[in-house]
Amino acid sequence: MYFTDRGIEELDKRRGDEEVTLAWVAEQLQGFVDAHPEFETPVERFATWLARLDDPED
Numbered sequence: 001m002y003f004t005d006r007g008i009e010e011l012d013k014r015r016g017d018e019e020v021t022l023a024w025v026a027e028q029l030q031g032f033v034d035a036h037p038e039f040e041t042p043v044e045r046f047a048t049w050l051a052r053l054d055d056p057e058d
Contacts, residue, residue: 022050026047029043029046029047
């Protein structure tokens, strides 16, 4: 188990039953980067990965 798995499991446990839009997720990611600019690169990579999940070229 990776250390990050704990955070993912907490997210699922606390908010797993909620329905949100990707626009809401994008807004939350932007707010996180605004508050923690040192995480800009990993958040950008994660957002790009999510955006391209269905793209067979990536």
